[in-house]
Amino acid sequence: DAGITQSPRHKVTETGTPVTLRCHQTENHRYMYWYRQDPGHGLRLIHYSYGVKDTDKGEVSDGYSVSRSKTEDFLLTLESATSSQTSVYFCAISDGGANTGELFFGEGSRLTVL
């Protein structure tokens, strides 16, 4: 199994509070992704990274920011959480090259915003 861990795995917070989700990998993969999964919407890309300090927006980036200061860590921050951000968040990694696009997913982080 790919070495990818997400923390926290579960979090309940209140509207307006900041939240940071962490994705940590031990595979030294170049690409890292944050998705959210919601009923009826499948998996939607929030932000992704193609290297240290190199990030770009996905389909649903509003209200989210990311940072990648080290290869192994990709942080997703909700500056001021809203109820619409209640979701399950998945981090994924990929090494590109011959394995382009083959994603390994973390176990997910369930966030509830009250």
Place this chain on the structure above:
Amino acid sequence: AQKVTQAQTEISVVEKEDVTLDCVYETRDTTYYLFWYKQPPSGELVFLIRRNSFDEQNEISGRYSWNFQKSTSSFNFTITASQVVDSAVYFCALFMNRDDKIIFGKGTRLHILP
């Protein structure tokens, strides 16, 4: 625009029946990859197959087979002699070389009834 459509939201079949999950994609790129992922009730996401845009050869892996047709922009997935353990949500995904993004369809929930 890039898009992945899984028109079947939910399918139920009786065990041992064959079932096909449809996937239609849209992209302007000539170089891209298509994927199928499985999400069992436990929630993890499991990679099943990758196919690049230059390889239209169909693939069979045990009871699973995939039919890639560029002429209809489809990448359909067939499970032969279905089993209860095949019950899961299945996602089709598209990766474009141009922007390193992987986008997913909304998924098809498959119920295999004993």
